Amino acid sequence: MPRKREGNQGQQSVLKFFKKDSNRKNGNSNSKIGTDVQEESCPNDADDNYGCSMRDVDTPCALSAAISGETREGCSNSICTTVPGETISSDELQKRKDKFHDKFTRKSGHKVGWQERWKSEYKWIIPVSNDKGNIVGMLCDLCKRHSVRQKNGEWTWSVVPATYLRRDKIVGHLEGEQHFKAMIAEMDSLNSLVDGGIQQSLQFQIELNKEALKTAMKSLYWLIKKEVPHTSNYRSLLDFAKSHLGCDILKHLDKGGNAHYTSERIIQELVQVMADQISHEQMNKLNGSLYIGLMCDESTDISVTKELVLYGRYTDKGVVGSCFLEIIPIKDGTAVTITSAIQHWLEKNKIGIQKVMGFGSDGAACMVGRKGGVATLLAKENPMMISIHCIAHRLSLAVSQAAGRVNLLRDSFKPNLSELFRFYDYSGVRMAKLHDIQEILDVAQLTLKEAKDTRWLSHDLACKALFNSLPAVITSLEYEARQNATAAGLATWIKKYSTLATLYLLCDLLPHLSALSKCFQHHQVDLQQINIHIAVKIEVVSSMKDTVIPDSRLSQLDDDITGRLGTFVITHASDDAKERWRVEVQRPFVENLISNLEDRFSMTPLLSAFGIFEPASLPDPVPDDYGISSLRCLMDHFGRADGVVTCDVRDEWIGLRQYLKTHKTLSRNDLMQNLLSNPTMMDLYLNLLKLASVMMIVPVCTADCERAFSTTGMKHVKTWLRSQNETVH
Structure with a gap:
């Protein structure tokens, strides 16, 4: 011994x-x-x-x-x-x-600490927590189930948790002898059950059936997302997958001689299941938000059915989100009918009208009418609700109305620009000849675009397309004018100096407004940043009122008349004609546009009061009464909101103002996330976070509703052929 x-x-x-x-x-x-x-x-x-x-x-x-x-x-x-x-x-x-x-100790460079993704990557891991709920160790489910020791006789991973929370230790165990023995024992156990266990065999078959149905639903979901007719292509897609792609799992859909899970009734049930799941997730987000905003628009589809589309805005952990709610068929487009449809949807989904703090629309009379509009009727039930006219619509109206007050733009330029598009769009022969001329002149083969007031960016695209193809278009019109009076009239119109100058001016001006429109169409557009961007664009537009900006298209017009347009006779190009164009077209159009932008985008005192939540607007030094008047304005409107304690709001604002002094670099989005998701901030500023939530969900743009009609409700989903079916299909 x-x-x-x-x-x-x-x-x-x-x-x-x-x-x-x-x-x-x-x-x-x-x-x-x-x-x-x-x-x-x-x-x-x-x-x-x-x-x-x-x-x-x-x-x-x-x-x-x-x-x-x-x-x-x-x-x-x-x-x-x-x-x-x-x-x-x-x-x-x-x-x-x-x-x-x-x-006898060594420091390693491995990342130490529990990672949640290990649960999904290594299904056999069992995390072990201490009394405080912190994960301090790991067990192996297989080793624990079969009581497998390590090679040195230790019970680590099976009985005693492994406390080194590192990926290399997990991989080492996965590749080690202990885990391999546990896998062998598990396989032997399963084999014994398969050979002699009816329950295990039945469970295995059930899992195969579930996997087959999941694969079929994924195929159906792909057809729907790609807007492929799913009713007629679902069965053929599954057959192709089974016979050519090796998806043998789909063979488990066949049960007996007549059960294949490919009938039209099954397809409709699967679609309804997926729709219910998506709707359930969306409603959970709406119910989890402190307040919500609604956006709506109505239109007529291809089957001449009036439809109302609803979108919702919510906050989730301080981040604002937007989601589609429903397309509701309505009998007419009156304010009473639309209000009734919205109230019925709220009741069906058990959402109180007091939770709706924002309402966005396209600004139509039936939506924002002072006496009987939808916003007015809803405000009778919830006076604290804020109604917003879509800023993208307002911008489009500001431009179109400014052009409507200039005779040349209203009576000549806009009608002829539309006629020029139709002249080529209605004839494939003319379009082919235009492309041949573009190829000969070595310019890009562009097609002309249609300009419509209902399409926000169409005028900019139409002017750009004509500007880039101008020599080819004039050449084509002169050729067609030999046999076509319409072409002769369009050729005479387009070769006028006033027409070219107007085209060049719009090509300089409209891109700035189009960029602003795209910014407004984003679902996370900042309410407090709208007026800042509008002020910047007003300055840009003002610079084009009486002068010509260097390196602009308009500044190159005289060079183009003698250059790329030198082979054509440009009429009415005298100095008097140029000055008359500046007085009658350029100056009035720019002045009207500036006036419309200032009138339509004037911020109301209530919306301006939300500026106190913008850290960048904090003055230096900060006055003692900073934000008090804005806070009083907000409380006059929202003081009756559920749970808002008026006497506590001032105290909370004094604390938040001091917090902003020491966090001036904090962005508004970061501040909102802290207020709406950080437990400490939520406890300290219980009333202010409710006001911040209202600011987040106010719908300043209804572009989502327009997209719903153009991509789903009107064109892609409800086509002419599908419109022959019942609405429920």
Whole structure:
């Protein structure tokens, strides 16, 4: 038998203490878990009883010598060198213990800490939590189920949690012998159940059926998303997948001689299931939001049916979102009918009208009428609701009405521009000849665009297309004018100086407004940034009133008349005609446009009051009364909101104002996320976060409703052929 180490009871206690301390410093709270610690042995490891190994830390020569005063012969470690009979103080003992710990531990560069994605990547991991709910270890489900030990006999991963929360340790266990033995045991267990267990066999068949149905639903979902007629293509797509793509799982859809899960009734049921799931998720987001905003628009589809489309705005953890709600058939487009449809939808989904704090529309009389509009009728039930006229519609109206007050634009330019588009669009022969001329002139083969007041960006695209193809279009019109009176009239019109100058002016001006319109159509457009962008564009437009901007298209007109348009006779190009165009067209159009922009985008005091939530607008130094008047304006309107305590709002604002002083670099979106998602901020500013939530959900643009009609409700989904079916289909 090996010689036992001499020592008293106190020595053994210190040994146990040192072992626990070493494990604690290595991030291991369980003394039995030692498989992840790197080993380093003392040179004096010939004697098994005194080997300086971290694996046998109960009897290290260094600690033994430190406590008993012995000197191990042949040991070169300085910590092992002691004088026989020497009495070691507690401080010296601690120093030697720390030195021993530093020698036998290594720091790794691996990322340490539990990662939630490990649950999905490694299905067999079982996280282990402490009393505080923090994950401090991991178990292997397979090793635990089959009680498999490690190679060294330890129960780590099966009984004792592995406390090194690192990916390399997980991979090492996955590739190790312990996990492999557990997998073999699991396979043997499953095989025994398959061979002799009816329940296991039945469960396996059920899983196959579920997987087959999931694959079929994914195929159906793909058809719907790609706007492919799913009723007629669903069965053929599944047959193709089974016969040519190797999707054998779909064969489990065939049950008996007549059950294939491909009938029209099954298709409609699957579509309804997917629709219900999407609707359920959307309603959860709306119900989870403190307040919501509604956007609506009505139009007539191809089957001459009046339809009302509804969209909703909500906040989710401080981030604003927008979602489609429903397309509702209505008998007419009156305000009473639309209001009744909205109220019925709210009642059906158990949403109170008091939760609707924002309403957006296209600004039609039936929507925003002061006496009987939809916004007015809804405000009778919820006076705190804010009604917004879509800013993209307002911008489009500002441009079209400014052009309507200029005779040349209203009576000549816009009608002839539309007639020019129809002249080529209605004849494939003329369009082909135009493309041939473009190829000969070595210009891009562009088609002319149609300009409509109902399409926000159409005038900009139409003017750009004509500008880029101008030489080819004039050449084509002169050729067609030999046999066509319409072409002769269009050729005469387009070769006038006033027409060319107007075209060049619009090509300089409209891109700025089109960029602004695209910005407004974004569902996360910032309410407080609207007036800032409008002011910038007004300055740009004002610069085109009396002068010509250098390097602009209008500044190049005279060079183009003698250059790329030099082969054509441009009429009415005298100095008097040019000055008359500037007086009758350029100046009035720019002045009307500026006036319309200022009138239609004047911010109301209520909306301006929300500017206190913009950290960038905080003055320096901050006055003591900053934001008080804006806060009073907000409380006059929203003071009756559910849960808002008026007397506490002022105190909360003083605290938030001080917070903004020290966080001036904070963006408005970051501030909103903190107010609406950070638990501490939510407790401190309980009333202000409700006002901030209202600002977030106010719908400033109804572009989503327009897209719903143009992409789903009107053109792509409800085509002429499908309109022959009933509405429910």
